[in-house]
Amino acid sequence: MMCLSLFGIATGIGLIYLRNWARISILIWGGMLVFFGAIGIPIAFLMPIPSTPNVLDLPGRACKQSA
Numbered sequence: 001m002m003c004l005s006l007f008g009i010a011t012g013i014g015l016i017y018l019r020n021w022a023r024i025s026i027l028i029w030g031g032m033l034v035f036f037g038a039i040g041i042p043i044a045f046l047m048p049i050p051s052t053p054n055v056l057d058l059p060g061r062a063c064k065q066s067a
Contacts, residue, residue: 011029014022 007025011022011025015026
């Protein structure tokens with residue numbers, strides 16, 4: 001993770017100085033982000049949301065009876 005962030009910082013500095021390798025790097029990173037986003041967003045929308053348990057069905061909860 002640290003290496004990726006250092007590479008991102010170096011790419012940003014390279015873009016400031018208008019380096020050609022930095023432009024290519026940004027195009028590659030952008031393409032990868034679009035690819036993984038196109039796969040990840042539909043998966044996130046199609047995942048079922050787990051239901052929360054009913055509070056009354058939890059074990060250890062005693063019901064008070066009127067006397």
